Amino acid sequence: MPDVRLVNVTKKYGKIVAVDNVSLHIYDKEYFSLLGPSGCGKTTLLRLIAGLVHPDEGEIYIGNKLVNDVPPEDRDIGFVFQTFALFPHMNAWDNVTYGPRVKGFNVKKAETIGHEVLEMVKLHQRLDAYPNELSGGMMQRIAVARALAAGAQLLLLDEPLGQLDAKVRNDLRYEIRRMTKDLGLTAIHVTHDQSESMVISDRIAVIKRGRILQVGSPKELYMAPKSIFIAHFIGESNFLEGYVSSINGKQLTIELRGGTEIKVIQQNMRKGEGAVLAIRPETLVVEKGRKKKRNSMLGIIQRTTFEGTNIRYEVKLENQDLVVVVKPSMIEEWLNLGEKVTVNFSPEKIRVFAYPEAGLREELTVE
């Protein structure tokens, strides 16, 4: 069955290294996402797996078969393109049954498969429609149906929801996952949208500048990011700069700008070392008034934004750092602009990273 293994794979375009010595194992029947900012090499990685581009170095296995020299048509894959790439001169039916036809299935079998997949994507009524007569959502369904009809066990999806509006996108992402799970397929899904990858994937690989930074379940990546970039790219984080002022067993004291001290749990840091605290906005507790205590800082509400489910506060701390705090809008009492507040930190929910050599700004750069 199709698990996919990449061993030290590198792909260069001239001087640009699009994929840099990547090794990865995607398990059979897994829904796997390649997540990263634009230009990070995730689409190149997917195209390498599809055989649409060839690696300069390294090996790619589908199942147990080395496929470096196997052309795309012999890799037994289904590929859904970002632009759908539905053949404009064929109607929906001809598009969907193209795979079975070019693979030499007999007419009856091709038609049976065609009906099955169109049933699955609920587009039986638009068999005769040409791509330019279909909405974005319909085109996307036909593109998925076409990839499934080819009988592949490995489905490759290149930003398949990127061109759809928000509502359709939300509906279709659950539908695609359901279909692949029902059919027992392995799926590799490329996206730059972290919320999409979180809800759809069993595991995610976060990629930056051609390298894989971390592979893990959505929960692992969110709860335990291994780098400042992942803490920034997956979900949202506040970053506060300081240094390790004292160490007491596993407990570190980080002195922030302005002298405020925060106690956190962390190993592998040395006294005097520069540190960056990554704090999720929803883990901060903000209360009215100034009540200076341990692991807290005073501040003023500088901006409030109502987001529907949540209300979002930007708080200017006493040391001039800015933090974002997010609270459920229907539950908590709202705070006012300019209101003096106390922000409380929960040490067990703070991640501490060594200060990056290239600087925090560079580390957070997405492009």
Place this chain on the structure above:
Amino acid sequence: MPKPRITNTLYELSSKTMIKNTIYIISTIIFFALILLPPILGILIKWNTMQDVFNQPKLVSEALNAIAASFAVAFVVSSVDVIFGVPMAWMITRGKSKWLNVLDTLSDIPFIVPTATLGYSLLLFWSEPGGLSSLFGTPFVSPGWLLIILLHFAFSFPVVVRVMVGALLDYKLEYEQASRTLGAAPLTAARTVTFAILKPSVIASFTLAFARSLSETGATMMVAGVFVNGPIFIKNHINETGALVFVSFILIVLSSLVFVTIRLLGSKLRLPVNKVWPMTERKLSTSAVASSRNSVTLLVFFVVVLVPSLFVAIPAFEAVFAGILPEALSGLGLWGDYWQSMALSYLVGTVVTLLNVVIGLPMAIMIGRKKLGNGLSTIIDMLVNIPIIVPSVALGASLAIFWTENFSFIPEIWLLIFAHLSITYPYFVRSMSAAVERINIDLEEAGKTLGAKPLCIFRTITFPLAKYSMLSGAIMMFTRSVSETGATLVVSNLVTAPVLLVNWVKTGVPTMTLGLGCGFLILFSFIILLILRLVARGRRTY
């Protein structure tokens, strides 16, 4: 830097609807009055002379045979063009070797060799003792229908390659990749997806090659021997107005019918994309088969197109070593007339190119942006093609009749310019209107919302994005004008370089002198083309 007042004034004027409409109307009037109607009216004026032909059944039968021969040659040539031109374009666009750029440039060579010279070159290569015949003792291919087919193939092959290279470069590769990921072998993907989508370009390339073959006269005369096709018949009966009108009329009507049919039915033509032979096509997609296909394509290109086209240059080298060069450069004897004719050719080429850019640009925008609505724009688009399909010698004769009978005061040089305007106009308008159509209208509208006036939008947005196509159109016009022979021969007594070379051939001027004459013409055209290409490539393309 503040804009000069004159520019501002022009920008302001360009936003006035009346000014815009006036420009479009003038452009349309010029198209009808100068480009389209004179060649047609020239024939219609002499309509009654056709009676003379009907009284001579033998002449009618000869004329009809000649027309049938023209269509047969054009059909065979353009089919073979597509068979070899499409793989060549595929190799140029899909191959990875850096040498393919050179191959791409080489494929343009027959464009820049004046057609009469090309005809002579092929004659030397295939038939004369100095060419292939020296290997076999007897003429390898004697003048006649086969040599005409070889000639027409040589000059129309680049048309197909040029059109298909452009189409394949514009083509969205994802369709083909999608097909491959669905299990299609490379040949299946190309057949069922790529060329099914590019069908309009394949048809367009076939049509252009067909038209070029139908209308070519100058070179055909050199290699025809006793074979008579439409243009040769007209040339042979140039003094018999009735015969000339009769054949021209039938050629125009039949070719228009063919093109309208292709245009209307081409889009409905179903290519066999549903049936697939997976195993056979897989075998035909192997790299060994692809290499064989490339080798055959290259062999055909070099042996049938490139080497015969440049064969005329070989005596030019001999002439240089034989000491004829100083004599040629000093303008002594024959060479005085030669340089005069060269100057005339390049002068006419330049004037015609500039005039057509000015009068063709508004028409190209009108067609590209469908300013007259869908229906009318399509009709105008079709009418623009007509001057390409009229045999150049018939067009020249018809123009001569029209202008000399109605406007006898017009100097001969202007007749020549008018004839060349008619012949070259479609190349520019075709190329430019397609480029305008490709530019997303949103970009121009973005310019409008930012406060730019129409002329400013053209100068700063449309022109930079379409300049390569504009240049291609200009190059085609210029080379076509400089190499034009058929119409030039009949429209005036002025001697351009191709006409002079035809005369040299007829009067038996020594091969080395003739070779050197042709060599100069090719060299200068090549240099001009190279400079224009470098200018276009030196700037950024989008």
